[in-house]
Amino acid sequence: MTLLKIAQIGHPILRQPARPVDRDELLGAECQRFIDDLIETMHDAAGAGLAAPQVHRSLRICVIEVKDNPRYPYKPNIPLTILVNPVLAPISEERFVNFEGCLSVPDLRGRVPRHAELRVRAWDRHGEPIDQIVRGITAGTYQHECDHLDGALFVDRVEDPRTFCTWKEFARHHEATFREQVRAIVARYGS
Ligand code: NI
Numbered sequence: 042m043t044l045l046k047i048a049q050i051g052h053p054i055l056r057q058p059a060r061p062v063d064r065d066e067l068l069g070a071e072c073q074r075f076i077d078d079l080i081e082t083m084h085d086a087a088g089a090g091l092a093a094p095q096v097h098r099s100l101r102i103c104v105i106e107v108k109d110n111p112r113y114p115y116k117p118n119i120p121l122t123i124l125v126n127p128v129l130a131p132i133s134e135e136r137f138v139n140f141e142g143c144l145s146v147p148d149l150r151g152r153v154p155r156h157a158e159l160r161v162r163a164w165d166r167h168g169e170p171i172d173q174i175v176r177g178i179t180a181g182t183y184q185h186e187c188d189h190l191d192g193a194l195f196v197d198r199v200e201d202p203r204t205f206c207t208w209k210e211f212a213r214h215h216e217a218t219f220r221e222q223v224r225a226i227v228a229r230y231g232s
Pocket of ligand 1: 142143144145185186189
């Protein structure tokens with residue numbers, strides 16, 4: 042497996058809508074190897090997710106996994122999930138405010154409103170249909186990763202730019218309050 046280079050904010054690939062993947066391409070050895078590399082790169086960088094455009098590939102593929110993540114110690118775990126050509130649809134009006142960071146946006150976090158309940162339709166890595174409901178903090182992670190496939194970054198969705206902070210200042214001044222909010226969100230939505 043190969044660790045892939047992660048594009049940083051300012052690189053045009055992060056701003057291009059990615060193209061859909063057809064089934065033959067997905068099932069081909071090259072694309073399967075790419076998905077393995079994407080997962081490996083996410084693990085190496087301790088990301089909660091990683092989208093193909095972040096590694097300079099304009100494809101509608103992203104991977105998500107949270108397993109006691111040191112970058113996001115308050116995040117509920119999410120099993121390894123590969124989404125191909127995902128479509129997200131909110132299933133309620135409910136929203137919550139997430140405090141996000143991104144491997145493509147070094148040392149910056151900010152508060153982002155997200156839908157709290159989503160229907161997710163996609164293919165898995167074998168082209169089998171995924172149709173699931175995701176809620177709460179997990180729904181925020183799905184929206185963040187799928188935004189990458191449309192050329193959007195969390196910084197675009199920060200409503201109040203005064204909430205931008207470095208990771209160090211987040212830990213110092215905002216993490217305790219946010220952890221309280223996360224506990225309430227997890228209690229409400231189960232994830
Ligand atoms: Ni990101």
